[in-house]
Amino acid sequence: MVSLKLSLRPWKSAPMTQWMALGSLAFILVGFNSVYWIGENVASIVDKLEAERIVTVYLDPSVGKRPDEPHLQTGVIQDAIKTQLGSSRVSSDYTDAATFLKDLETSYPELAHEVQALGADAEWVTPRFFTLKGAVSDTTIEELKKIPGIEGVESSDKKVHPVTQSLKAIFWVSRLFTGGLALAFVTLLFLIARLNRQCQSEVASMIRQWGGTRMQMRMPQVWNQFLLACSSAVLAIATWIYCQPLLMRHMGALSPYLRELKLQSPMKMLAVAFSAALFGWVSGWLTSDAELTANEQ
Amino acid sequence: MIQLKAVSKSYSQKNRVLDQVNLDIKKGEFVYLLGGTGAGKTTLFKLIATEELPSTGELSVFGYSARNSSEATLQAIRRSIGYIPQKVSLISDFTVFENVALSLSYGGSRLLKQEARQKIYELLDRLQLLHRKDALARELSGGETQRVAVARALARQPELLIADEPTGAQDFQHTWTVMDLLLRANVHGMTVIVATHDRDIVRRVRKRCLLLQNGKLTSEESALWSR
Ligand SMILES: Nc1ncnc2c1ncn2[C@@H]1O[C@H](COP(=O)(O)OP(=O)(O)OP(=O)(O)O)[C@@H](O)[C@H]1O
Ligand SMILES: [Mg+2]
Numbered sequence: 160m161v162s163l164k165l166s167l168r169p170w171k172s173a174p175m176t177q178w179m180a181l182g183s184l185a186f187i188l189v190g191f192n193s194v195y196w197i198g199e200n201v202a203s204i205v206d207k208l209e210a211e212r213i214v215t216v217y218l219d220p221s222v223g224k225r226p227d228e229p230h231l232q233t234g235v236i237q238d239a240i241k242t243q244l245g246s247s248r249v250s251s252d253y254t255d256a257a258t259f260l261k262d263l264e265t266s267y268p269e270l271a272h273e274v275q276a277l278g279a280d281a282e283w284v285t286p287r288f289f290t291l292k293g294a295v296s297d298t299t300i301e302e303l304k305k306i307p308g309i310e311g312v313e314s315s316d317k318k319v320h321p322v323t324q325s326l327k328a329i330f331w332v333s334r335l336f337t338g339g340l341a342l343a344f345v346t347l348l349f350l351i352a353r354l355n356r357q358c359q360s361e362v363a364s365m366i367r368q369w370g371g372t373r374m375q376m377r378m379p380q381v382w383n384q385f386l387l388a389c390s391s392a393v394l395a396i397a398t399w400i401y402c403q404p405l406l407m408r409h410m411g412a413l414s415p416y417l418r419e420l421k422l423q424s425p426m427k428m429l430a431v432a433f434s435a436a437l438f439g440w441v442s443g444w445l446t447s448d449a450e451l452t453a454n455e456q
Numbered sequence: 457m458i459q460l461k462a463v464s465k466s467y468s469q470k471n472r473v474l475d476q477v478n479l480d481i482k483k484g485e486f487v488y489l490l491g492g493t494g495a496g497k498t499t500l501f502k503l504i505a506t507e508e509l510p511s512t513g514e515l516s517v518f519g520y521s522a523r524n525s526s527e528a529t530l531q532a533i534r535r536s537i538g539y540i541p542q543k544v545s546l547i548s549d550f551t552v553f554e555n556v557a558l559s560l561s562y563g564g565s566r567l568l569k570q571e572a573r574q575k576i577y578e579l580l581d582r583l584q585l586l587h588r589k590d591a592l593a594r595e596l597s598g599g600e601t602q603r604v605a606v607a608r609a610l611a612r613q614p615e616l617l618i619a620d621e622p623t624g625a626q627d628f629q630h631t632w633t634v635m636d637l638l639l640r641a642n643v644h645g646m647t648v649i650v651a652t653h654d655r656d657i658v659r660r661v662r663k664r665c666l667l668l669q670n671g672k673l674t675s676e677e678s679a680l681w682s683r
Contacts (some may be wrong), residue, residue: 161558161561161562165547165558168547168549171549172549361545362547365545365547365559366562367507367534368505368507368534368539369534369535369559369562369563369612370531370532370533370534370535370536370537370562370563371531371562371563372531373527375562451507451508
């Protein structure tokens with residue numbers, strides 16, 4: 160544990176620098192994790208939005224009017240739609256003329272009165288339709304159009320298009336920041352390693368003189384960097400666990416689409432911490448001396 | 457124990473710091489290395505301590521060739537050498553005791569923990585440093601720093617001690633404190649090489665003398681004492 164004691168010397172000689180570095184590293188890690196987490200969530204929301212759409216299937220006005228044509232009955236058509244949808248999880252709602260008029264009355268009362276004034280002819284102008292919500296593919300829509308008694312099929316994918324586009328933009332921006340912050344973390348780690356090396360290379364040449372191995376020469380610097388990275392990771396995780404719900408609430412307030420953000424899994428958090436520690440070790444290894452440096456001046 | 461055959465060392469092509477040095481030091485000897493400043497004494501010590509390799513020639517320490525030995529062998533050689541450098545460097549934010557104890561953590565001595573502690577206290581006492589044992593190294597005077605380096609090298613109980621002007625920063629009294637320790641260690645079987653400018657020491661304690669002049673080992677005679 161001698162090398163551990165030696166490794167902590169920079170904390171004695173320049174404590175402020177080390178604390179600042181620790182704080183900055185933890186801060187960068189929290190930033191990295193937030194941006195990464197947002198990007199991941201946005202990507203899954205985009206996937207969901209792209210798969211999900213609202214399809215309106217309008218019935219021909221003649222459906223249900225002629226008892227002599229058995230395939231032009233509402234129930235038969237509903238079964239045909241269900242067959243087309245198969246096992247995919249799509250909800251289907253039927254709106255008949257009466258329900259439509261009732262809905263119309265609440266939002267456009269005058270229009271509703273005019274339609275009602277038509278009397279029996281009203282049935283020919285009030286639409287009847289099925290509303291399908293869920294992942295409906297383009298081919299299914301084509302198949303639906305072929306069912307007899309269906310006047311037309313309308314799909315809502317154009318409506319969510321702008322939303323998915325802006326969410327995708329958020330996704331790419333978050334990826335950019337993820338990369339930038341990772342780079343900043345590694346850079347800061349190496350900068351502080353270079354700074355601390357001054358203090359450790361003198362000890363390394365002493366250890367060499369006493370017959371220590373190359374590993375023993377490196378250890379003080381490696382430990383120092385490793386512990387710095389580890390403690391910044393621990394600090395970052397603590398901050399993240401505390402701040403994540405807060406961040407989630409703010410993001411949810413930003414857009415209804417962002418209300419479905421999920422908490423990050425602990426495994427991902429651990430993976431980030433583990434990589435941080437690994438980079439700490441590597442930065443220590445690459446900046447430590449396993450050979451004599453003092454005489455090369 | 458130490459053999460040099462036509463050893464030369466140069467840092468640049470123009471000047472040779474050591475020039476064709478032939479030398480043989482036997483186990484248990486006490487040897488002075490004399491020579492003006494810039495003669496190459498420190499350089500010779502760095503070679504013997506296997507800190508650096510000779511440019512040409514054959515150097516062997518404890519019977520192992522410095523050039524052809526594996527890294528592990530060189531490490532074992534270094535563990536058996538106590539080196540008091542001319543430019544002493546201590547770990548400034550460690551105490552005197554910690555500085556001496558630290559060198560024991562990297563091999564050299566096979567003492568148990570309690571024994572080692574006792575040994576260090578004894579050495580510090582001999583060097584009149586016991587009252588400073590908890591002082592930080594950066595708070596020491598030049599002479600005290602040098603004596604800590606003496607304690608550090610001796611605590612390892614090396615087979616070979618090389619001391620590069622170990623009394624350079626000492627007053628008359630402490631010069632003899634240090635010399636007394638080195639001579640005692642030699643009596644107990646340690647091979648000791650001392651580089652010094654102090655003719656007084658050489659005259660009072662008559663031992664084998666080596667004289668380096670401009671990188672050449674010019675004479676090796678006891679007649680030097682009288683000069
Ligand atoms: N690393 C080095 N690079 C270049 N030249 C060096 C190096 N080390 C020593 N020298 C040169 O080698 C010569 C001998 O140096 P050395 O330190 O061995 O002398 P010294 O006998 O120990 O002198 P002093 O009594 O002043 O300590 C000097 O001229 C010095 O400038
Ligand atoms: Mg010298």
